[in-house]
Amino acid sequence: MSELPVNIKDYKDEELLNLINNLITDEVCESKTIEYKEKSKFSDVGKFNSLKDKNEFLADISSFANTSGGDILYGITELKCLPKKMVGIDISNFDQLKLNLLNIIGSHLEPNLSGLDFYHVPLKNSKVEILIIRIPKSWASPHMNKDTCKFHARHSAGKYTLDVFELKNQFLLSETLTQKIRSFRYDRISSCNADEMPVVMEQGAAKIVLHIIPFSAFDINILEQYDLSKVEKQGLKILNSQNGVSPEYNFYGLFSYNRPINNFKTSSYTQFFRNGIIEAVDTKLSKGSSDVYSLYEKHVVCYISYYLKLFKTIGVEPPIITALSLLNVKDYFLFKDYNIIIGDYFKGNPITQKDLIMPEVLIESFDADIPQLMKPAFDMVWNACGESGSLNYLDGKWIHDCSK
Numbered sequence: 001m002s003e004l005p006v007n008i009k010d011y012k013d014e015e016l017l018n019l020i021n022n023l024i025t026d027e028v029c030e031s032k033t034i035e036y037k038e039k040s041k042f043s044d045v046g047k048f049n050s051l052k053d054k055n056e057f058l059a060d061i062s063s064f065a066n067t068s069g070g071d072i073l074y075g076i077t078e079l080k081c082l083p084k085k086m087v088g089i090d091i092s093n094f095d096q097l098k099l100n101l102l103n104i105i106g107s108h109l110e111p112n113l114s115g116l117d118f119y120h121v122p123l124k125n126s127k128v129e130i131l132i133i134r135i136p137k138s139w140a141s142p143h144m145n146k147d148t149c150k151f152h153a154r155h156s157a158g159k160y161t162l163d164v165f166e167l168k169n170q171f172l173l174s175e176t177l178t179q180k181i182r183s184f185r186y187d188r189i190s191s192c193n194a195d196e197m198p199v200v201m202e203q204g205a206a207k208i209v210l211h212i213i214p215f216s217a218f219d220i221n222i223l224e225q226y227d228l229s230k231v232e233k234q235g236l237k238i239l240n241s242q243n244g245v246s247p248e249y250n251f252y253g254l255f256s257y258n259r260p261i262n263n264f265k266t267s268s269y270t271q272f273f274r275n276g277i278i279e280a281v282d283t284k285l286s287k288g289s290s291d292v293y294s295l296y297e298k299h300v301v302c303y304i305s306y307y308l309k310l311f312k313t314i315g316v317e318p319p320i321i322t323a324l325s326l327l328n329v330k331d332y333f334l335f336k337d338y339n340i341i342i343g344d345y346f347k348g349n350p351i352t353q354k355d356l357i358m359p360e361v362l363i364e365s366f367d368a369d370i371p372q373l374m375k376p377a378f379d380m381v382w383n384a385c386g387e388s389g390s391l392n393y394l395d396g397k398w399i400h401d402c403s404k
Helices: 013-025 051-065 094-108 164-193 228-234 296-314 370-384
Strands: 034-037 070-074 076-079 082-086 117-122 129-135 150-155 158-161 207-214 253-257 268-273 278-282 291-293 320-327 333-335 361-363
Touching: 013 076, 013 082, 013 117, 034 076, 051 070, 051 094, 051 129, 051 150, 051 158, 094 117, 150 164, 164 207, 164 320, 207 296, 228 253, 228 296, 278 296, 296 320, 296 370, 320 370, 333 370, 361 370
Parallel strands: 034 070, 291 333
Antiparallel strands: 070 129, 076 082, 117 129, 150 158, 207 278, 207 320, 253 268, 268 278, 320 361
8 A cells, every 4th residue: 555554544634744744755756556646637526627537537546456556645746756745626525526536436447446535634724635545456456447448557657558468467366366265265164174273172063154354365465464463452252252262372373262161172263364364163153953043143243343343453454255154054953032023933944955155245345234245145044944034134124233
């Protein structure tokens, strides 16, 4: 990302102006991750005067997304790539400007590009402002302007149009990322099935396995991205909502588990891998020897929400994949306690598959509606028991609250 801090939204206007002034004082040159523009090609409410100006803007945005991400700073004079002075631009209605620019990006770039952030900082004793557009590195690249059918990327001298060879590599990298995510997931499922885990669990027990996988975990440019001491300070909850022991270091990173009592096996653990991937495994959410307790769905939703907050704290950015698996559940029933939503106990049909491996779910932002995103995966488990969908939703809406 850019030379500006990751969490610039946490800075006050005066602090942010000081950061921008430091770019000028330190003569931070334009690069793959930062660009200065004295003027904008759009109006004070985000409207373009010409098709050429709009396509230039889209090329700028997509070039950052297709490379390493970064920041465009409007209202900064530049000479030979060096920032010289803060002059600002007119912004009469920031919310409208942001909305219009996002609509243009959403309508003209393919595939859709999400995760952009907009910031505006008023200059002291002036009506003009500095506008910052922060573009994340996209893991759905390459993005194309549908009007021009062109793809752009960046190097130290600015943006350029991808040639056929570079474009082919971009598509191959995108496919490789998907393969790496699935390969990691299936390798870990195999380890769980073989009882090769960080802690000793009951052999052959039914297991609920949840993987939370940031796309950035497979960025070859970053060997070890995250400060494990920050994760240790935040703590690692285990899937069945017990606190577990304090996080401990192991070869893979950090892990937490519920400490066995009276020589019983560990029933739940969470592993935080050094590259940001989280693996949560639990055997206690099965009820007895032949039932899967259906309120595991609440634990899964609340757990994902909790760890998205952790990711945000330590700097793990979306997109993020979450993947749910139920292992060794052949002949198990899905059990739900009696309540007014259902009106009866429910068991349904027994599961006929040994393992239920649900499709990966894409989380594109920290504000994502986790219950709705996870509903298709939960529905598939209920389908395996003869039901049309999860009974933890009423009229398609989630019935639980993670705060309770």
